[in-house]
Amino acid sequence: MNIQLMKSDRHLELDGISRRFGNVQALDDVSLAVERGTVVCLVGHSGCGKSSLLRVIAGIEWPDHGRVLLDGREVSGAASHVEPENRNIGFMFQDYALFPHLSVTDNILFGLKRLGRRVARERCDEIIERLGLGHLAKRFPHMLSGGEQQRVALARALAPQPGIMLMDEPFSNLDRELRHVIRSETIDLLRELGTTVIMVTHDPEEALSAGDVVVLMRAGRIVQSGAGAELYERPSCPYAAEFFCSFNKVRTACRSGYAETPFGRFAAPGFADGEQATVYIRPQCLRVNCEGDGVECTVVDCELIGEIEQTSITVAALAEPLRVRSTDRSRLRKGDTARVSVAPEQVLIF
Numbered sequence: 443m444n445i446q447l448m449k450s451d452r453h454l455e456l457d458g459i460s461r462r463f464g465n466v467q468a469l470d471d472v473s474l475a476v477e478r479g480t481v482v483c484l485v486g487h488s489g490c491g492k493s494s495l496l497r498v499i500a501g502i503e504w505p506d507h508g509r510v511l512l513d514g515r516e517v518s519g520a521a522s523h524v525e526p527e528n529r530n531i532g533f534m535f536q537d538y539a540l541f542p543h544l545s546v547t548d549n550i551l552f553g554l555k556r557l558g559r560r561v562a563r564e565r566c567d568e569i570i571e572r573l574g575l576g577h578l579a580k581r582f583p584h585m586l587s588g589g590e591q592q593r594v595a596l597a598r599a600l601a602p603q604p605g606i607m608l609m610d611e612p613f614s615n616l617d618r619e620l621r622h623v624i625r626s627e628t629i630d631l632l633r634e635l636g637t638t639v640i641m642v643t644h645d646p647e648e649a650l651s652a653g654d655v656v657v658l659m660r661a662g663r664i665v666q667s668g669a670g671a672e673l674y675e676r677p678s679c680p681y682a683a684e685f686f687c688s689f690n691k692v693r694t695a696c697r698s699g700y701a702e703t704p705f706g707r708f709a710a711p712g713f714a715d716g717e718q719a720t721v722y723i724r725p726q727c728l729r730v731n732c733e734g735d736g737v738e739c740t741v742v743d744c745e746l747i748g749e750i751e752q753t754s755i756t757v758a759a760l761a762e763p764l765r766v767r768s769t770d771r772s773r774l775r776k777g778d779t780a781r782v783s784v785a786p787e788q789v790l791i792f
């Protein structure tokens with residue numbers, strides 16, 4: 443799928459990229475256009491080709507077919523290959539890849555070797571100042587916390603002032619709380635600098651929160667790409683739906699353009715009479731109350747997961763229990779009888 447943009451705004455263009463390793467088709471006809479200054483998150487399960495695509499963009503890996511263009515200039519293709527160091531890109535790895543025998547300052551200076559000593563020193567000082575690393579400048583990587591190492595790796599990648607920053611799971615070594623803070627700090631800084639970002643993650647929440655554009659991959663192909671809200675609210679297929687949300691699924695037959703369920707009927711345009719459909723219901727779109735409207739259900743489990751209350755219920759006509767999630771406290775207990783209803787506008791049908 444292509445995101446159509448004005449040619450002048452295009453920073454990066456991938457045109458039909460394929461790459462095979464033995465029997466594995468790691469990338470299969472991937473096309474994508476990226477506007478300057480956009481934060482793109484490549485997301486998908488392990489082995490779907492995210493890192494391979496990043497490596498092709500970096501020029502560390504060659505495509506078998508297809509072209510990579512930077513600012514409209516072909517940097518990888520049938521007859522061209524521009525070396526990684528000549529692509530004006532920064533690269534940040536999951537393990538930060540800092541040189542253990544070099545101080546923070548020397549790690550940063552390492553990427554500035556092509557500049558004269560004085561200019562390199564100025565750039566290094568500038569980025570140290572900007573990222574608040576002054577007190578750590580003389581330390582070695584083993585003397586830094588995970589968050590500090592991440593910041594040094596960012597400084598080293600940013601010091602040469604790359605137009606595009608490629609990041610492979612850059613926050614996955616940080617614990618949950620720190621990860622959130624450092625991620626938003628890093629993305630804010632990259633936005634401020636106007637850097638185009640291509641970030642690999644396997645975490646759906648991270649992709650939705652950080653990406654202007656989210657690109658969901660599967661088996662070397664792009665399944666869907668677009669704004670995070672679009673992928674979450676209007677997934678193009680069951681795979682995309684289930685990647686971003688753990689749905690309740692109800693299999694049912696359609697009649698007169700509607701999917702019939704115990705909660706009522708939902709519009710199912712394009713389905714023939716008698717055709718099977720699956721109704722996808724988000725756990726947070728089910729409402730369970732002690733009384734009022736809705737279908738009778740029995741509570742089989744109720745647990746508190748932090749701020750969320752998760753209740754499992756059974757409904758007579760359905761073989762599988764349903765999960766309900768809410769920030770409200772229902773005060774329901776296992777064995778209670780209650781009523782369940784669905785917000786119809788939130789339901790998806792495949």
Ligand SMILES: Nc1ncnc2c1ncn2[C@@H]1O[C@H](COP(=O)(O)OP(=O)(O)OP(=O)(O)O)[C@@H](O)[C@H]1O
Nearest residue numbers: 463466468486487488489490491492493494495644
């Ligand atoms: N150099 C290589 N040689 C052989 N196979 C490779 C090579 N690089 C990648 N692959 C295979 O290509 C497929 C895609 O790998 P890739 O690392 O791009 O996936 P990924 O989505 O980044 O996975 P993860 O999230 O686990 O890092 C995998 O099946 C992988 O084993």
